[in-house]
Amino acid sequence: MFGSDIGIDLGTASVLVFVKGKGITLQEPSVVAIDKNTNQILAVGQEARRMLGRTPGNIVAIRPLKDGVISDYEMTERMLKYFIHKTVGRKLFFKPKIIVCVPSGVTEVEKRAVIDATNEAGARMTYLIEEPIAAAIGAGLDISKPNGHMVVDIGGGTTDVAVISLGGIVVSTSIKIAGDKFDEAIIRYMRKKHNIMIGERTAEEMKINIGSAFPRNEETYMDVRGRNLVSGLPVNIKVSSSQMKEALDETVTAIADAVHSVLERTPPELASDIANQGIIMTGGGALLWGLDKLIEKRTGIPVVVAEDAVSCVAKGTGKALDSLHILEQGLSQSRSRYR
The missing domain is CATH 3.30.420.40 (ATPase, nucleotide binding domain)
Incomplete structure (x- = not known):
C-alpha cells in the first residue's frame, strides 16, 4: 500500500x-x-x-x-x-x-x-x-486572520487555554488538570464521603452520566457499585449529581482560573474580539455538564462547546x-x- x-x-x-x-x-x-x-x-x-x-x-x-x-x-x-x-x-x-x-x-x-x-x-x-x-482549525475557526480566538481544549491529561491570532498563539497556558484529574477527584470523594473504593472505569462512568460543574435544575442519580473499605465487601449506593459537583469543584475551578488568567494577559484588541465572538471549548473534558456555564459565569463571555468536541x-x-x-x-x- x-x-x-x-x-x-x-x-x-x-x-x-x-x-x-x-x-x-x-x-x-x-x-x-x-x-x-x-x-x-x-x-x-x-x-x-x-x-x-x-x-x-x-x-x-x-x-x-x-x-x-x-x-x-x-x-x-x-x-x-x-x-x-x-x-x-x-x-x-x-x-x-x-x-x-x-x-x-x-x-x-x-x-x-x-x-x-x-x-x-x-x-x-x-x-x-x-x-x-489544531483544536481551533478542527472547530472550523479561520485562524489566519488578525482576529482573536480563544480556545479551551480539555483532554485527558492537560487543559490548554490559548488566544490565537494570525495563525499563532499569542497568550496561552497549559495545566495538568483535565479528564483524568476529574476521575481521581471522584475516586477520592467516594473514599472520603462514603468509605467506598471504586475503580477508574466506574469513576469515568459517573463523570459521564452524572458529573456536574454547575448546579443542575433537576437532580440526576446513578447507582454505583464499589468495595466498602471497612467490611471489604461489595456495596451498592445511589449518588447524586450535586454530590458530583461537590467532588469536582476544586478541579473545575482550577480550569476556570486558568481561563481567567489567560484573559488577564490578553492584549485589549484581541480581548474585545473574544468578548464579541465568545470562547470555544473542545476536547472530551469539555463535555462535562455545566463546565461551559461555569466559565461563562466566571468570565462574563459567551462559551460554546464545539460540535464533535472529542474529534476537533x-x-x-x-x-x-x-x-x-x-x-x-x-x-x-x-x-x-x-x-
Whole structure:
C-alpha cells in the first residue's frame, strides 16, 4: 500500500488517527497491556482498556502517556507502531508524513521524545502541532486572520487555554488538570464521603452520566457499585449529581482560573474580539455538564462547546496536512533517520 499522510491526536486518554482522504479512521484508548514475564504486548487500545484493574499479577495494563506527555517511551513507540499499522497497513511502499499534537506547554525534551517515538514507529517525517491550534482549525475557526480566538481544549491529561491570532498563539497556558484529574477527584470523594473504593472505569462512568460543574435544575442519580473499605465487601449506593459537583469543584475551578488568567494577559484588541465572538471549548473534558456555564459565569463571555468536541484536535491535524507548506513555519519537524 502507498503511504498516506497521517494526523495523530496523541492523547493521555485516547488516540485518534486521521488519514488524509479518509478522515478519522481510528479512535482507541491510550492503553497497552503487557506480560511482565516476557515483555510481550498482549493488547492495545480498547481491548487493553477492558483489562484495567482486572489483570493477574504477570499482566499489567498501563497508560504510556501521563499529563499529556510520554511517561513510558518504549510503550508509546510500540503503541504508535500498532496504531499506524492498524490504520494504513503493515506493507508500505512509502513511509507516511505524520503530524502529532502536543500540549502548548511541553518542553523541548518532551517534544523530542514525541518526534523520536513517532519516527521509530514508522514516520518518514514528523511534525508537531500545538493542540490549541489544531483544536481551533478542527472547530472550523479561520485562524489566519488578525482576529482573536480563544480556545479551551480539555483532554485527558492537560487543559490548554490559548488566544490565537494570525495563525499563532499569542497568550496561552497549559495545566495538568483535565479528564483524568476529574476521575481521581471522584475516586477520592467516594473514599472520603462514603468509605467506598471504586475503580477508574466506574469513576469515568459517573463523570459521564452524572458529573456536574454547575448546579443542575433537576437532580440526576446513578447507582454505583464499589468495595466498602471497612467490611471489604461489595456495596451498592445511589449518588447524586450535586454530590458530583461537590467532588469536582476544586478541579473545575482550577480550569476556570486558568481561563481567567489567560484573559488577564490578553492584549485589549484581541480581548474585545473574544468578548464579541465568545470562547470555544473542545476536547472530551469539555463535555462535562455545566463546565461551559461555569466559565461563562466566571468570565462574563459567551462559551460554546464545539460540535464533535472529542474529534476537533484530530480533525485539525487532518486539515493541517493540506497546508503543511504554510504551517511549516510554526511547526516543529524532523526527518526520520530511517528514510
